[in-house]
Amino acid sequence: MKFRGRAWVFGDDVNTDYIISAARKEAVRDPREAARHLMEDIRPGFAALVAPGDILVAGSNFGCGSSREAAPVVIQAAGIACVAARSFARIFYRNAVNVGLPLVEVDTRGLEDGEEVEVDVPRATLTRLRDGSVRRGLTLPPFMLAMLAEGGLVAYYRRHGRLPWEDADAADARGAARPAGGERLA
Amino acid sequence: MTRGRGAERPQTLAEKILSRRAGRPVYAGETVTAAVDLVIAHDGNRPQALDVFRELGAERVFDPGRVKFVIDHAPATHNRAAAEVHREMRAFAAAQGIELFEAGEGICHQVLPERGHVVPGDVVLGTDSHTTTHGAFQAFGTGVGTTDLAVAMMSGRTWFRVPETIRVELYGRLGPGAFAKDAALWLLGHLGANGATYRAIEFGGPGVAGLGVGERMTFANLAMEMGAKVALFPCDEVLRDWLRPRAGERGEALAPDPGAPYVAEVALDLGEIEPMLAAPHQPDNVHPVAAFAGAPIDEAIVGTCVNGRLEDLEVVARVLAGRRVAPGVRLIVTPASREVYLRAARAGILAALAEAGATVGIPGCTGCTGASGCGVPGDGERVVSAGNRNFRGRLGNPKAEIFLASPATVAASAVTGRITDPRAFLGRKEGVA
Numbered sequence: 001m002k003f004r005g006r007a008w009v010f011g012d013d014v015n016t017d018y019i020i021s022a023a024r025k026e027a028v029r030d031p032r033e034a035a036r037h038l039m040e041d042i043r044p045g046f047a048a049l050v051a052p053g054d055i056l057v058a059g060s061n062f063g064c065g066s067s068r069e070a071a072p073v074v075i076q077a078a079g080i081a082c083v084a085a086r087s088f089a090r091i092f093y094r095n096a097v098n099v100g101l102p103l104v105e106v107d108t109r110g111l112e113d114g115e116e117v118e119v120d121v122p123r124a125t126l127t128r129l130r131d132g133s134v135r136r137g138l139t140l141p142p143f144m145l146a147m148l149a150e151g152g153l154v155a156y157y158r159r160h161g162r163l164p165w166e167d168a169d170a171a172d173a174r175g176a177a178r179p180a181g182g183e184r185l186a
Numbered sequence: 187m188t189r190g191r192g193a194e195r196p197q198t199l200a201e202k203i204l205s206r207r208a209g210r211p212v213y214a215g216e217t218v219t220a221a222v223d224l225v226i227a228h229d230g231n232r233p234q235a236l237d238v239f240r241e242l243g244a245e246r247v248f249d250p251g252r253v254k255f256v257i258d259h260a261p262a263t264h265n266r267a268a269a270e271v272h273r274e275m276r277a278f279a280a281a282q283g284i285e286l287f288e289a290g291e292g293i294c295h296q297v298l299p300e301r302g303h304v305v306p307g308d309v310v311l312g313t314d315s316h317t318t319t320h321g322a323f324q325a326f327g328t329g330v331g332t333t334d335l336a337v338a339m340m341s342g343r344t345w346f347r348v349p350e351t352i353r354v355e356l357y358g359r360l361g362p363g364a365f366a367k368d369a370a371l372w373l374l375g376h377l378g379a380n381g382a383t384y385r386a387i388e389f390g391g392p393g394v395a396g397l398g399v400g401e402r403m404t405f406a407n408l409a410m411e412m413g414a415k416v417a418l419f420p421c422d423e424v425l426r427d428w429l430r431p432r433a434g435e436r437g438e439a440l441a442p443d444p445g446a447p448y449v450a451e452v453a454l455d456l457g458e459i460e461p462m463l464a465a466p467h468q469p470d471n472v473h474p475v476a477a478f479a480g481a482p483i484d485e486a487i488v489g490t491c492v493n494g495r496l497e498d499l500e501v502v503a504r505v506l507a508g509r510r511v512a513p514g515v516r517l518i519v520t521p522a523s524r525e526v527y528l529r530a531a532r533a534g535i536l537a538a539l540a541e542a543g544a545t546v547g548i549p550g551c552t553g554c555t556g557a558s559g560c561g562v563p564g565d566g567e568r569v570v571s572a573g574n575r576n577f578r579g580r581l582g583n584p585k586a587e588i589f590l591a592s593p594a595t596v597a598a599s600a601v602t603g604r605i606t607d608p609r610a611f612l613g614r615k616e617g618v619a
Contacts, residue, residue, distance in 0.1 A: 013379050013468060017577045022555035025232050026260065027267050041579035061380040064413065065575060067315040069331035070232045090384050090415055091315055095331035141217065153333050154241045163337065165219060165345040 001102050001121035001148060003055060003081040004129070008046075009113045010039075010058040015065030016092065018042045025070040031077035034070065038078045052079035055117055057108050059085065063092025072096040082119050084108055084126050084137075097144045100152030106137025121148065196443035198351040199418045200386035203326040203440060207309050214350040214447070223325075224252055224303055225338045226294050226312035229271050230259030230557070231331070235313055236278040238336035248342035250283040254303060256294035261550030263289055264559030292523025292549040295319035295327075295407070295491045300525050305429060305437025306421045311338050316491050316574065318410045321387075321417040322402035323425065324439065328415050349386040349415045352377075353448040356393030358457030363609030365501070366401035367493055367572065367592035370408040371462040373454060375472025383413030385449065388442060393456050394420055399428040400495040407492040408574055411469040461607050463570075464590035467578040475595055475607045484567040486517045486600035487553040488593045493572035494522030494549075498593040499530045503538040505597035505611045511543035512603030517596075518561050520547030544600075556582020563588075570599045 018041055020034055028034040039046040056075060062085035063071060072095050075083065082102035086109065096103050102121045111117070116129040122145055124137040140148070143164045150156040156164045195213060197205065205211045207220035225247075227235040239247075247253045255275050260268035272289065279286035291297050295316055298304055306324035310317060313335045320327025330344070338344045360369065387409045389402070397405075402419045409417030419425070421439035429437070461475040488494070488502050502519055511517045519539050521527035527549050530536050536546055547553060553561040554573050563569050563586035571581075576588035591599070594608035601611070 015575075015577050017555075017575070017580055021579050021582075022230070022557035023582050026230075026557035027265070029232055029267070041584040061383060061413065064379055064383075065315065065577065066230075067313055067329040067331055068231050069333060073233075087380065087383065089413060091329050091331060094334055098331060098333035153337065154238060157242055157337075163341065165217065 002118065003053070003102070004116065004118040005053045005055045005081055006051070007055050007057045007111055007113065007115050007117045008050065009111050010056070012059035013061045013064055014058050016063055016068050016071040017065055019063065019071040020068070020074045022066070025068055031070070031073045034074050035078035038074055047078055050078050050080065053081045054079065055119060056080045056083045057085070057111050057117070058083065059108060060087040062088050064089035067091045069095045069099060072099050072101040076101045082121060084117070084119050097140070097147050098153040100148060100155065102148050104137050106135050121145070196445040196447070198386065198446045198448070199388050199440060199442045200326065200349055200351055200416055202442070203307055203309065204346060204348050206307060212348050214348050216348045217345060218348060219343050219345050220309055221343055222252070222311050222338050223308035224254065224298070224310045225335060226254050226256060226298065226310065226314070226317065227335055228259055228294050228312070228314055229257045229268065229275060230551070231313050233332055234271060234274065235332045235335040235339060236274065238333050239339055242336060242340055244340040247282050247284065247339045252342070253282070253284045253339055254294070254298055255279045255284055255286040256291070256297060257287065257289040258293045258550040260557060260559055261289045261548040261552055262559040268559070289550065290524065290548055292521070292526070293491045293494065293551055295403070296494065296522035296526070299323055300432060300523055302433035305433050306425070307438040307440060311335060311344060315410050316407050318414055318417045319403050319407040319491055321406035321409070322399055322419050323429070324418055324421045326416050326418070329410070347384070349384055350449040351386040351388050351446070352382055353451045354387055354389050355391035355451065355453045356389060356456060357391055357453065358393055358455045359396045360456045360459060363461055363594060363607070363612050364459045365592040365594060366397060366404040368462040369454060369456055369459045370405045371464055371472050371590065372459055373452070374408055374411050374464070374470050375462070376452065377412045379411060379413060379468060379470040381412045382409065385414060387412070387414045387417040389417065389419050393454070395422060395424065396456070398497065399425060400497055403495070404492055411574060461592060461595050461609065463595065463605070464576055466576055466587040466589065469575055469590060475591060475605065478589065478605045479607055481568065481605045482603060483515060483570050483599050483605060485561060485563050485569040486515060486596045487561055487569060487571040487573060488596050489518070489520030489522065489547060489552055490554040490573040491522060491551070492574040493593050494520055494526065496526050496529050498572065499526065499535050499539070501594045502544070502597040503535045505594055505601065505608060506538065506542035506544070509542060509601045511600045515600050515603050517544040517600040518547050518553050519544045520552040521549045523549050555580060570596050570605060572596045
């Protein structure tokens with residue numbers, strides 16, 4: 001899960017209403033159709049600019065607000081390969097992994113619209129291709145990476161017949177508390 | 187008390203509830219799976235949880251008694267898309283033996299506690315971010331997306347990272363004209379929209395006893411706008427009295443251990459709180475009402491899961507008593523549930539509101555989002571709302587402005603046609619009951 005592409009840079013606190021408004025998600029059931037309205041209230045015309053494989057870059061608290069799973073679904077349907085943000089709101093974070101939208105929590109300050117970046121999801125790195133500088137973020141826990149690798153929770157379950165966190169839970173049940181830092185879960 | 191093997195460390199309230207549902211002592215930072223007591227799906231999201239449920243290949247929900255469907259987001263069923271979702275929800279609920287609360291019964295966070303479905307110690311999952319509201323009942327209520335909800339419907343379990351906790355110590359009593367909404371907005375401004383992300387908020391302190399259950403729901407509701415996973419209140423006599431006629435003595439009251447670890451502590455003196463508002467376009471853009479006093483408004487909204495309860499409607503009626511909504515202003519007041527609607531009707535509140543020029547909405551999420559089928563503002567219009575979100579476009583028009591405030595501030599502003607501090611409209615003796 002390594003993606004190289006053009007960065008679209010957004011600021012802090014991009015909420016799920018901005019990603020896809022309540023009225024649009026209500027009216028439009030086809031995600032590809034809804035994707036035409038991605039970010040329309042804060043960046044009109046944005047959806048038309050996005051090319052498949054582009055990378056969405058944001059500041060802190062990306063995806064705050066409503067629990068709508070349509071938010072990551074519509075980002076994905078627009079052709080965005082992955083999202084890198086300084087931090088994510090917790091429901092969006094779970095939803096993105098559940099629907100198979102790769103994400104990385106990494107320092108995104110100073111990145112510019114249109115620059116080329118490479119995001120390595122398992123290693124949680126973001127590389128600026130203009131100067132080769134590498135930023136390291138917080139790695140996803142193994143069960144979430146496993147979900148992403150299968151394309152989301154439903155795909156994982158259909159393939160394995162097990163819920164992806166059952167193994168992680170088994171590890172914890174043996175008394176191995178996870179470190180509070182280093183990796184992050186919603 | 188949860189007592190496990192090995193070293194026992196003091197636990198926060200969030201850790202205690204999750205320990206009981208995980209079946210072993212758990213602590214902040216761990217990943218656990220926990221049994222879920224109540225699973226709530228509403229009509230607001232695409233895809234619907236029932237669609238994902240089928241994609242998972244599931245056939246029966248884990249326990250029909252623990253799954254509730256609530257039609258609240260589009261209670262007017264104002265278009266075909268909403269009508270289709272409602273139809274599908276009814277069919278699925280009927281086939282699975284799930285209780286469904288029809289359009290007009292009210293908002294999930296109001297109607298389910300009212301009907302005795304939420305008690306202390308419960309883990310409550312809902313496809314609504316404001317499921318944190320159930321923390322007023324000392325339930326570990328948290329919002330999830332459709333897929334997480336579908337899995338919980340199938341398995342009765344979900345995974346959590348056990349959250350660290352921010353302790354909020356409440357002192358004093360709210361003064362005249364100041365309400366739980368003002369205090370919660372102050373806290374939101376203080377912590378910020380990202381201030382409690384991934385964390386639990388645990389309320390406590392001597393100020394809690396003076397807060398009614400509805401006021402606690404207001405705090406727990408707005409905790410979501412701080413990013414919180416849950417917002418838990420103590421289980422005291424006030425809560426027990428509220429629960430008794432609805433849920434009897436069910437539920438298990440828990441308290442945090444002395445010495446429980448908190449990542450941050452905030453002291454909030456309720457007596458210091460003045461009327462506050464959140465200015466466009468962020469809920470944490472919080473200022474005293476005075477900072478925007480006099481700005482003309484076009485629309486005023488009271489209702490939603492944060493402020494649609496009887497005491498909220500009562501205070502609106504009190505502000506409107508002997509007055510009328512200003513010419514050119516629309517005031518929409520919506521009870522959060524049928525119970526609130528009926529009690530307000532019997533108390534003469536609805537008549538007083540109608541007489542003063544207010545429109546009464548259908549119980550549910552009326553006036554919260556543009557998809558609720560009510561109150562979409564026009565270009566360049568300014569709205570004052572007692573709701574919880576003022577994002578650009580939230581009400582269906584990105585060219586409008588939304589301010590968030592208490593029901594009293596909204597009512598006072600509706601009367602003058604301008605953003606108005608409500609204290610001049612409320613007698614000096616009238617604080618919060």
